[in-house]
Amino acid sequence: MQRVYNFAAGPAALPLPVLEKVKEELLSYGQAGCSVMEMSHRSKSFQEIADRAETALRRLMGIGDDYAVLFLQGGASLQFSMLAMNLAARGDRADYALSGNFAEKAYEEGLRWCEANIAASTKEDSYKGVPELSAASLSEGSKYLHLTANNTIYGTMYPEIPKGLPAPLVCDMSSIILGREYDIKDFALIYAGAQKNLGPAGLTIVIIRRDMIRDDLEDSIPTMLRYRTFEKSGSMYNTPPCFSIYVAGLVFEWVESEGGVKEMERRNREKAALLYETIDASSLFAGTAASASRSIMNVCFTLPGEELTSEFLKFAGERGLCSIKGHRAVGGCRASIYNAMPLEGVKALADCMKEFETKKA
């Protein structure tokens, strides 16, 4: 079976050289005589794998020692609660910028724990863009401002991360981490599910400024939901998701070998521009995101009517362009073009869209 161009939103395409390496090492890693999947997480071999992954991520994102890098489980969805429980005491205020489904979920989990406030929202506008944020919209004494850097479902992103706001910034970067350059110093906490731009599902990365890790947490908070637990143990309080860490480490090294995050961003902007140009020039396809908020990772577009949409998805599928169906919450089409999607795949999609439009004209 030939490999397709996989535009899935997550789990998503991985770089082929990474998969080939994983395949090569599957029965026996290095001199270990066993698969990474079979290796004790307390072994020297695995410790080296984890250390290499962390070091590579630190280099790629310019993360200094004033930040801890944690390898966790549970996805961004568990972080929605964990971050609130770790950064706010009950009754504390925290602010949320609502820019999509996952931002809403983060807010809802925040509400379970603290006085979560909606500082800004584009919900009324069906999340077509990202909200404007200002110091005036934040709560007094806010423990953090939570935002979602890129909105996978709506295909939007913050063109720039807001700066100079009085609350520490907590950012869900699941769908854009390593996809464009950010200044780590702008954030108190960054988290990301691995399954979009970093590796297989089952690994969650948390990057937290060490001075944000509190120890005065309510007793009832589980050991496994405390950042300190993982910071103290090098993410090995219990068995970590070893294989996902290993694959993510290979992805980090692949990103470095390709020129780092700067080069990834250049490519992602080029890929996105090609699709947006195709959409803007079309009278059949229409973009759904507001121009100023267009994502460089998830390009969302529609065709008139469900029948035509299905027909296009089938047409694309026959050309090996797969998983372009939009999220079930919004319908339409979505091309996720994370780091592992080559320009050739995006060109093939743009050509396919043009061909389909010509056929329908």
Add this chain to the structure above:
Amino acid sequence: MQRVYNFAAGPAALPLPVLEKVKEELLSYGQAGCSVMEMSHRSKSFQEIADRAETALRRLMGIGDDYAVLFLQGGASLQFSMLAMNLAARGDRADYALSGNFAEKAYEEGLRWCEANIAASTKEDSYKGVPELSAASLSEGSKYLHLTANNTIYGTMYPEIPKGLPAPLVCDMSSIILGREYDIKDFALIYAGAQKNLGPAGLTIVIIRRDMIRDDLEDSIPTMLRYRTFEKSGSMYNTPPCFSIYVAGLVFEWVESEGGVKEMERRNREKAALLYETIDASSLFAGTAASASRSIMNVCFTLPGEELTSEFLKFAGERGLCSIKGHRAVGGCRASIYNAMPLEGVKALADCMKEFETKKA
């Protein structure tokens, strides 16, 4: 690099045919044109993988529809909290049988949430055996009795699961699930980290009798820590650990093809007997577990002194018998002989022990 006999306690050896299948399908699964790691968890292909895994596990363990099978993350360590939060309200009583490190940790996390009571313990006896349990030792109105079926660190197991006790039984089966036959009807909840007998780390299996799933939980409990969340969504509230589910599914099918859990138990008893006989006949090696509580999954033994222990570990390592070092909490040696460890490996270890003893005589 040749594969070794890997006696690691978890992550642990996987069946070679499973690894070979994973390798074969690594770049493209079936007709999907992508790796399982790259596949949307909402895709038909992945849903089939998850369904197959669940169905196979149900067949293997005789799990009826009155139980839900959940695929979670976070390991047994997160279950320590999750089970308490889901089965007990604050102030409710719950009982714990302490038979080792992990049982203690489960109890400690229980204490954060409810009135956790130690119903029985062998701690005073350095966990050399498992405790006796009786109705009289349970708290009045106890919401559950928690026990650890097999104690990885101490090499002990309950020879029989206690029956007829007034509290619903909650069981950590991490290191013995599918290793011997149990009657599912004896349990209200079974949980297991996958990385010992089921598959790669990062997947946690929960089997819960549906009538135990409560909805009247305290508001502050995170959505991601509610069993209902996963029961309602078929374990896909958010992205599950897809690749680990896939590999576990292959392991389940391998167990079936080898004759099911009954045959696994027969083999495990045979392997364990061979090692215990070697130990009992030796004047150099000594078993640490009380005879009546000896585990058929983790065989713990010591040599006189650390120097001799190191020498033996090196001697075994040179013969391709690896990861026999005991847990850092107790020292000595431990041979974990889960389902994937063939009799040949255990024979090689027994021979190696005899050879070492002769050499030292």
